[in-house]
Amino acid sequence: MTLRIPMQEQDPEKRIKNFEEVALGYSADQAVSEAKRCLHCADPGCINGCPVEVDIPDFIERIKDGSFDEAIRVVRNKNQLPAICGRVCPHENQCEKFCLLAKKGEPVAIGKLERFVADYDRQKGFKISSKPKSTGKKVAVVGSGPAGITVSADLAKLGYQVTLFEALHATGGVLVYGIPEFRLPKEIVRAEIDYIKKFGVSIKTGVIIGKTISIDELLEEFDAVFIGTGAGLPRWMDIPGEDLCGVYSANEFLTRINLMGAYLFPEYDTPIREGKKVAVIGGGNVAMDSARAALRLGADEVCILYRRTEKEMTARQEEIEHSKEEGIKFKFLTLPTKILGDEKGWVKKIECVRMELGDPDESGRRKPVIIKNSEFTIDVDTVIIAIGQSPNPLISRTTEGLQVTERGTLLVDENGMTSKEGVFAGGDIVSGAATVIESMGAGKRAARAIHEYISQK
Amino acid sequence: MVAKKAKPGQFIILRIDEKGERIPLTIADFDVQKGTITIIFQEVGKTTKRLGNLNEGDQILDFAGPLGNPIEIKRYGRVVCIGGGVGAASIYLKVKELAKARNKVISIIGARTKELLILEEELQKISDELYITTDDGSKGHHGFVTDILQKLIDERKNIDLVEAVGPVIMMKAVANVTRPHNIRTIVSLNPIMVDGTGMCGSCRVRVDGETKFTCVDGPEFDAHGVDFDHLMTRLQRYLTEEKLALVLG
Numbered sequence A: 001m002t003l004r005i006p007m008q009e010q011d012p013e014k015r016i017k018n019f020e021e022v023a024l025g026y027s028a029d030q031a032v033s034e035a036k037r038c039l040h041c042a043d044p045g046c047i048n049g050c051p052v053e054v055d056i057p058d059f060i061e062r063i064k065d066g067s068f069d070e071a072i073r074v075v076r077n078k079n080q081l082p083a084i085c086g087r088v089c090p091h092e093n094q095c096e097k098f099c100l101l102a103k104k105g106e107p108v109a110i111g112k113l114e115r116f117v118a119d120y121d122r123q124k125g126f127k128i129s130s131k132p133k134s135t136g137k138k139v140a141v142v143g144s145g146p147a148g149i150t151v152s153a154d155l156a157k158l159g160y161q162v163t164l165f166e167a168l169h170a171t172g173g174v175l176v177y178g179i180p181e182f183r184l185p186k187e188i189v190r191a192e193i194d195y196i197k198k199f200g201v202s203i204k205t206g207v208i209i210g211k212t213i214s215i216d217e218l219l220e221e222f223d224a225v226f227i228g229t230g231a232g233l234p235r236w237m238d239i240p241g242e243d244l245c246g247v248y249s250a251n252e253f254l255t256r257i258n259l260m261g262a263y264l265f266p267e268y269d270t271p272i273r274e275g276k277k278v279a280v281i282g283g284g285n286v287a288m289d290s291a292r293a294a295l296r297l298g299a300d301e302v303c304i305l306y307r308r309t310e311k312e313m314t315a316r317q318e319e320i321e322h323s324k325e326e327g328i329k330f331k332f333l334t335l336p337t338k339i340l341g342d343e344k345g346w347v348k349k350i351e352c353v354r355m356e357l358g359d360p361d362e363s364g365r366r367k368p369v370i371i372k373n374s375e376f377t378i379d380v381d382t383v384i385i386a387i388g389q390s391p392n393p394l395i396s397r398t399t400e401g402l403q404v405t406e407r408g409t410l411l412v413d414e415n416g417m418t419s420k421e422g423v424f425a426g427g428d429i430v431s432g433a434a435t436v437i438e439s440m441g442a443g444k445r446a447a448r449a450i451h452e453y454i455s456q457k
Numbered sequence B: 001m002v003a004k005k006a007k008p009g010q011f012i013i014l015r016i017d018e019k020g021e022r023i024p025l026t027i028a029d030f031d032v033q034k035g036t037i038t039i040i041f042q043e044v045g046k047t048t049k050r051l052g053n054l055n056e057g058d059q060i061l062d063f064a065g066p067l068g069n070p071i072e073i074k075r076y077g078r079v080v081c082i083g084g085g086v087g088a089a090s091i092y093l094k095v096k097e098l099a100k101a102r103n104k105v106i107s108i109i110g111a112r113t114k115e116l117l118i119l120e121e122e123l124q125k126i127s128d129e130l131y132i133t134t135d136d137g138s139k140g141h142h143g144f145v146t147d148i149l150q151k152l153i154d155e156r157k158n159i160d161l162v163e164a165v166g167p168v169i170m171m172k173a174v175a176n177v178t179r180p181h182n183i184r185t186i187v188s189l190n191p192i193m194v195d196g197t198g199m200c201g202s203c204r205v206r207v208d209g210e211t212k213f214t215c216v217d218g219p220e221f222d223a224h225g226v227d228f229d230h231l232m233t234r235l236q237r238y239l240t241e242e243k244l245a246l247v248l249g
Helices: A028-035 A045-049 A056-064 A068-078 A082-088 A100-104 A110-124 A146-157 A186-197 A215-221 A250-259 A285-296 A317-325 A394-398 A436-456 B046-052 B087-100 B120-126 B145-155 B168-181 B228-235 B239-248
Strands: A023-025 A138-142 A161-166 A202-205 A224-227 A247-249 A277-281 A301-305 A329-331 A334-341 A347-360 A366-370 A376-379 A382-385 A423-425 B011-015 B023-026 B029-031 B036-038 B062-067 B078-084 B104-111 B129-134 B161-165 B185-188 B204-207 B210-213 B220-222
Touching (some): A023 A110, A028 A056, A028 A110, A045 A056, A056 A068, A068 A110, A146 A161, A146 A186, A215 A224, A247 A250, A250 A285, A250 A382, A277 A285, B029 B087, B078 B087, B078 B145, B078 B168, B087 B120, B104 B120, B104 B145, B120 B129, B129 B145, B161 B168, B168 B228, B204 B220
Parallel strands (some): A138 A224, A224 A423, A247 A382, A277 A301, A277 A382, B078 B104, B078 B161
Antiparallel strands (some): A334 A347, A347 A366, B029 B036, B185 B220, B204 B210
């Protein structure tokens, strides 16, 4: 059996000095060769593994034939953001996990092929066949992250007049403030947003729903409202020293870099402190992103502190591998307990304890337990806390009649409708922090439900 | 759109251009009919300097708000509003609305020197009493706003609320003056912000031993619970970069 075609990447030595994209993409020949590895099995599990049910064997078949225009049409039929999903989806846990070849060795590189056709399409310049016929109905979408973009695109295609509101100055939500340039270039997010604009979606940035306009006011003007405001509230460890200078939430660290361009300071006005010895707490993609961004800012040493082991880390395999290649150090079974500062209020050290794995917890992963008298300290000048995000509370705090769960997520029924009639929600604001593709899947379901709701009204 | 929702104590976030930073500024006044928001700023860093160089009719890229929680406007009785330096801009709207709510409002504004005093005439018109202090004695009382506040407290006992906005050191001094007398004191904090919508925590402050985000939990806090020293430390985080940005223009 042939091995999968590797994708060309920037050399680690070189790439840790820039913020440019690490993976460079397939050439047309490479894509065709990789597509030829697909066995076109009778019962393709890959489709079921995809949260938005892209017809994977079909688009791969078309790549194999060299019909790239046809291939992208098949992908876009289900997925509004293929260039993004091709880059950031955890394919190894989704489509590729169910590939027949995965059982025998290496699965077809479905994600890389998706990226290839999406990039091919973008470089050619997007075309849309025809503008859909207007239903005369209006929908407001709040939040321009993956869920909001998907809802907007799906409803616009059905002929709804969609207005997409974004609180920040740039569209894309976590795709622009959270995911760094070296993993997902902002240009690609912009292009995907331009694509949905072609369907007539009107975008309003700098409008903070809940503050500038209330949900109730939206309901006066629109036939339905979708809330996709995501999980943007940083979680803290609740350990002493978290308020010291030099301690960042991953959100602040990454927002300064990604959204505000702080890595280009002083050309851009927003600054960031370039730590020399950096500790990142957490084991997900956000932790990897923070660590790799810190390295690119010029850190001498970056280590990731994680209380479980490598096996339990939630980050994508590729991100972990890339981090290792770049020289990020991993300290597993390590739990920070205190951050220590100097007399001026800046971070100096971080105190940790060692852990061992006990019995499985509710997530099915073995629960880490503290080993007694195992305290030790690490010298650091920057600490980044990347242990997760909670749902953004701005709308639930400012809207009457919206039921919220204990975790701060919005309560929805099986159709994605909140406790407020005509107000739907989906993505991280409902599920808690998850993946881009899961939010898109929620967006797709919400779009169907909104269509049904308005049609029956 | 912002003017329709603006209330005293709230702020906006603006960004001049694509490479600009997002800075929060207090809403100094607003006009719902005209749909305008008035902001008043002191040219201290790169962004405010560039803002000062703009001409009437020029446009900036982003202007979002209103953000933060407003102060509660109701009849308290006798209220003392204190504005230090450009902080006078932040108390103007509060004085106006508190006076409308039939409070007796005593305003105190202070600055280093008389040239830096702002809104004196405007505050004179809407306050029941106005006191002026300068550090150098060039106008009004030679000394600090807290000297006047202390005098007011010594003279009459019933001050129902103190609202103070200004440099951290001034707000801390005000809190220290009112604390022994148990006078409810509200301050408006000015930490470094990035998004202004509760997402990053750059603006976290310590109030009553708890961490709060100024942008969504504030910016108005009970002065007696605020850890002002901690706020001062965190305001120093980017001094080097701020100076560099100014030098490079």
